[in-house]
Amino acid sequence: MNTHQQYIAFSTILRRETIRIARIWPQTLLPPVITQTLYFVIFGKFIGRHISDINGVSYIAFIVPGLVMMAVISNSFTNVVSSFFGTKFQRNVEELLVSPTPNAVIVAGYMAGGMIRGILVGFLVFAVSIFFTHPHIHNIAVVITFIILTSALFSLGGFLNAILAKSFDDISIFPTFVLTPLTYLGGVFYSIHDLPPFWQKISLLNPVLYMVNGFRFGFYGFSDVDIALSILMLAVLCAMLMAVNLRFLNQGTGLKQ
Amino acid sequence: MSAIQIKNLTKTYKNGVQALKGIDLEIKAGSFSALLGANGAGKTTIISILTGLVIKTSGEVKIFGYDLDKEPEMVRQQIGVVPQEFNFNVFEKTQDIVVTQAGYFGIDRKTALKDSEEILKRLNLWDKKNQTSRNLSGGMKRRLMIARALINKPKLLILDEPTAGVDVELRYSMWDFLRELNGQGTTILLTTHYLEEVEQLCRDAAMIKNGRIITRDKVSNLLRMIDQETFVIGVENELKLEPLARYQPKKVDDHSFEVVLSQKDHLNDFVADLTRAGLVLHDIRPKGNRMERLFLNILKQ
Numbered sequence: 112m113n114t115h116q117q118y119i120a121f122s123t124i125l126r127r128e129t130i131r132i133a134r135i136w137p138q139t140l141l142p143p144v145i146t147q148t149l150y151f152v153i154f155g156k157f158i159g160r161h162i163s164d165i166n167g168v169s170y171i172a173f174i175v176p177g178l179v180m181m182a183v184i185s186n187s188f189t190n191v192v193s194s195f196f197g198t199k200f201q202r203n204v205e206e207l208l209v210s211p212t213p214n215a216v217i218v219a220g221y222m223a224g225g226m227i228r229g230i231l232v233g234f235l236v237f238a239v240s241i242f243f244t245h246p247h248i249h250n251i252a253v254v255i256t257f258i259i260l261t262s263a264l265f266s267l268g269g270f271l272n273a274i275l276a277k278s279f280d281d282i283s284i285f286p287t288f289v290l291t292p293l294t295y296l297g298g299v300f301y302s303i304h305d306l307p308p309f310w311q312k313i314s315l316l317n318p319v320l321y322m323v324n325g326f327r328f329g330f331y332g333f334s335d336v337d338i339a340l341s342i343l344m345l346a347v348l349c350a351m352l353m354a355v356n357l358r359f360l361n362q363g364t365g366l367k368q
Numbered sequence: 369m370s371a372i373q374i375k376n377l378t379k380t381y382k383n384g385v386q387a388l389k390g391i392d393l394e395i396k397a398g399s400f401s402a403l404l405g406a407n408g409a410g411k412t413t414i415i416s417i418l419t420g421l422v423i424k425t426s427g428e429v430k431i432f433g434y435d436l437d438k439e440p441e442m443v444r445q446q447i448g449v450v451p452q453e454f455n456f457n458v459f460e461k462t463q464d465i466v467v468t469q470a471g472y473f474g475i476d477r478k479t480a481l482k483d484s485e486e487i488l489k490r491l492n493l494w495d496k497k498n499q500t501s502r503n504l505s506g507g508m509k510r511r512l513m514i515a516r517a518l519i520n521k522p523k524l525l526i527l528d529e530p531t532a533g534v535d536v537e538l539r540y541s542m543w544d545f546l547r548e549l550n551g552q553g554t555t556i557l558l559t560t561h562y563l564e565e566v567e568q569l570c571r572d573a574a575m576i577k578n579g580r581i582i583t584r585d586k587v588s589n590l591l592r593m594i595d596q597e598t599f600v601i602g603v604e605n606e607l608k609l610e611p612l613a614r615y616q617p618k619k620v621d622d623h624s625f626e627v628v629l630s631q632k633d634h635l636n637d638f639v640a641d642l643t644r645a646g647l648v649l650h651d652i653r654p655k656g657n658r659m660e661r662l663f664l665n666i667l668k669q
Contacts, residue, residue: 112441116474123471134459202455206516209419209449210472211441368381368422 128224177299187229191269225266
């Protein structure tokens with residue numbers, strides 16, 4: 112396949128993914144918006160008014176970047192894992208496997224689909240947040256960089272989960288037992304400076320902390336972690352996951368006998 | 369030129385099952401060939417290796433000269449495949465399924481829309497273009513899989529039991545379509561349980577048993593291997609079988625009987641003997657399918 116043909120294959124996968132997101136919007140777009148709205152109401156309005164400002168930012172405004180990032184993470188991941196595992200389960204992944212589409216294009220297409228859903232839901236959650244507070248943006252370039260890298264990383268993570276999954280149970284294990292705890296403990300609702308020193312150090316092992324804080328830096332200009340390090344870490348993790356996915360696809364792991 | 373060249377192909381699955389035990393097979397470009405074998409013989413494994421769905425254990429596979437190991441993308445460019453089981457997205461619309469497949473082959477959307485219209489019309493699916501595939505009948509789903517396989521204009525079309533579960537009328541129309549495709553130069557490799565299909569469509573056939581090719585020849589040569597055939601004879605008047613004793617006839621009912629004729633017995637001589645016996649011939653037909661009997665005979669050996 113030449114470059115133009117590869118672009119057509121990529122846009123075909125992306126188009127299919129986008130149509131899927133739009134077709135089942137009550138499953139893909141609505142639930143995360145409702146869930147995050149409840150967070151704004153309960154943590155922001157009801158509980159948040161009893162919590163003092165953090166670095167001069169009201170509590171409800173403080174949690175906005177974290178809640179947006181939480182939505183981006185879970186939706187990027189879920190989109191790819193459910194879509195690609197669905198094609199495996201229905202066996203229509205064979206349409207792709209019998210075609211000359213290179214494996215890198217397959218991964219890139221699904222990753223882009225996950226990013227679209229993650230970023231779209233993130234934008235919707237941000238739009239909802241405007242009804243509760245007025246978050247200002249300190250550095251739009253940082254916001255965009257973090258949202259792109261994070262959605263790409265978790266889309267690739269979802270792809271890996273889908274490759275390795277053998278049943279629908281397998282696609283819920285990672286989100287339930289790994290992703291959700293990491294996200295909740297990743298500084299969405301608090302600054303790690305409020306934790307005892309030991310837990311601060313433990314928290315630094317959590318990659319989600321870097322994403323949430325980097326994103327929050329883009330909004331308010333303060334962060335618990337180094338921004339450049341966070342961007343570098345995200346880029347390296349993306350490259351690593353891309354390489355692992357490609358290796359598995361080339362070997363036919365989970366797809367070919 | 370060879371469309372398919374397979375040398376010493378083996379496949380052992382992770383569970384230890386040795387599905388292919390050294391297959392050698394060559395299929396000429398432009399031919400209409402069949403791969404026959406009982407369930408589990410290894411037919412689908414061969415097809416799956418050719419199409420990239422199963423990874424071979426060892427051996428060499430070339431499609432129109434392209435090596436499967438060295439140029440897998442070029443190999444896939446040449447092939448269209450109709451699998452045994454429906455494997456499209458049941459929520460997608462008929463035309464979308466075909467157009468999406470074209471995209472995976474790098475065909476731009478404008479061309480894909482035009483070509484899909486042509487193919488869907490040819491396969492009588494155009495009026496179902498906006499219907500989701502799960503709402504299609506079994507026969508329509510089969511035709512949709514053929515349409516999808518043809519969208520990249522493959523030089524080699526592989527069909528794994530394409531007429532399984534379709535009604536007689538549709539099967540005949542699919543045969544016509546496949547003959548037409550083959551006439552236009554598409555090489556076709558077919559596996560089927562309907563051996564009549566092989567007799568009607570294919571020029572060459574290979575029989576596979578326990579992962580090995582046990583015989584390979586032109587279908588006409590294979591059929592010549594049948595040295596005797598059973599006919600059912602219907603007569604208009606009452607049966608008098610004594611004069612035909614040398615043929616060892618078996619009475620079926622008052623107006624018909626079965627007789628086994630070998631290649632030495634000329635049908636004309638038999639009909640003459642029938643007339644001499646005072647019987648008026650009403651109809652004569654072979655009992656069962658020759659190809660099926662040949663298949664069973666070879667498998668037994």
